[in-house]
Amino acid sequence: xxxxxxxxxxxxxxxxxxxxxxxxxxxxxxxxxxxxxxxxxxxxxxxxxxxxxxxxxxxxxxxxxxxxxxxxxxxxxxxxxxxxxx
Numbered sequence: 259x260x261x262x263x264x265x266x267x268x269x270x271x272x273x274x275x276x277x278x279x280x281x282x283x284x285x286x287x288x289x290x291x292x293x294x295x296x297x298x299x300x301x302x303x304x305x306x307x308x309x310x311x312x313x314x315x316x317x318x319x320x321x322x323x324x325x326x327x328x329x330x331x332x333x334x335x336x337x338x339x340x341x342x343x344x
Contacts, residue, residue, distance in 0.1 A: 260310070260314070261280070261282070261310060261311050261314050262282075262314060262318075263282065263287050263311070263314040263315040263317075263318040263319075264282070264283070264284055264285070264286075264287065264315075264318045265282060265284075266282060266283075266284065267282065267283050267284055268282065269281075269282035270282065271307070271311060273293050273304050273307045273308055273311070274293040274294060274295070274300070274304035274307075277291045277292055277293065278290070278291040278292055278293035278308075279291055280311050285329060285332075286329060286332075287311075287315055289311075293308065295308075
């Protein structure tokens with residue numbers, strides 16, 4: 259499955275194991291962790307996976323005609339949930 263940046267709020271990609279994750283979102287993509295790229299086949303695979311993700315992000319941003327200077331911060335409104343165990 260090819261990563262499509264900003265396509266949804268569900269996709270996540272692990273690169274080089276679980277230590278580095280890319281979380282997709284419709285308004286931002288979040289990169290977390292660290293990835294070690296060694297001079298071996300596993301390092302090449304991790305580098306190519308990272309390149310695919312970054313290429314997707316750049317391509318998605320380049321086609322946007324009206325990018326703002328800065329995206330608005332997400333505002334999380336605290337709320338109350340019903341207890342599903344009650």
